[in-house]
Amino acid sequence: MTMLTPAASLYEVILGVHVMAVVIAFGVTFAYPIMFAVAARHDPRGLPLMHRVEYTIERWLISPGLLVVVVAGAYLAGKGHHWSEFFVQWGLGATVLIGAIVGSVMIPTAKRAEQTAARDLAAAGEGAGALSDEYRALTRRLTTFGTLLSVLVLITILFMAIKP
Numbered sequence: 216m217t218m219l220t221p222a223a224s225l226y227e228v229i230l231g232v233h234v235m236a237v238v239i240a241f242g243v244t245f246a247y248p249i250m251f252a253v254a255a256r257h258d259p260r261g262l263p264l265m266h267r268v269e270y271t272i273e274r275w276l277i278s279p280g281l282l283v284v285v286v287a288g289a290y291l292a293g294k295g296h297h298w299s300e301f302f303v304q305w306g307l308g309a310t311v312l313i314g315a316i317v318g319s320v321m322i323p324t325a326k327r328a329e330q331t332a333a334r335d336l337a338a339a340g341e342g343a344g345a346l347s348d349e350y351r352a353l354t355r356r357l358t359t360f361g362t363l364l365s366v367l368v369l370i371t372i373l374f375m376a377i378k379p
């Protein structure tokens with residue numbers, strides 16, 4: 216009779232799922248600045264569509280991904296007895312903050328940016344000069360909160376890895 220030792224424990228598989236969900240949920244967001252810079256410079260008519268893509272990703276990829284991150288993280292915290300540790304408390308706080316900012320700032324602001332850009336382009340014709348101050352204020356808001364979210368994600372990855 217041969218002894219079978221599993222190649223990986225369930226804990227390790229769930230840890231893999233936790234990290235996969237992080238990559239799937241947040242990976243694309245680090246490319247947003249390049250996508251919007253290219254659209255603004257080469258074809259501003261594409262900006263309303265870009266904002267639609269932006270909030271669709273937030274709703275159908277980032278929000279469910281964040282849920283998987285928390286559920287898998289909660290399993291790891293329970294099974295590994297990590298609940299009282301700082302990196303887990305931080306992770307929970309960061310997750311709540313990320314979810315709140317995505318739902319109450321990013322999605323509504325991207326929708327308004329889509330509508331405002333479409334209106335500006337329809338009214339003033341083509342070219343970046345057509346975009347209003349109102350649109351620029353909305354994209355500044357998206358950039359500010361988007362940067363905050365990216366920094367939050369990176370700090371959380373660092374805390375999860377270091378477990379200070």
Ligand code: HEM
Nearest residue numbers: 234237285288289291292297303306307310371372375376
């Ligand atoms: C934005 C949110 C989060 C990100 C980016 C994130 C990222 C990561 C990463 C990259 C690791 C692998 C580190 C390593 O094992 O060396 C990890 C491990 C872990 N995460 Fe998270 N995490 C997040 C949220 C959470 C939450 C909300 C919980 C708990 C409810 C949690 C619980 C854990 C635990 C317990 C481990 C350690 C597993 C181990 O090393 O045995 N995470 N996380």
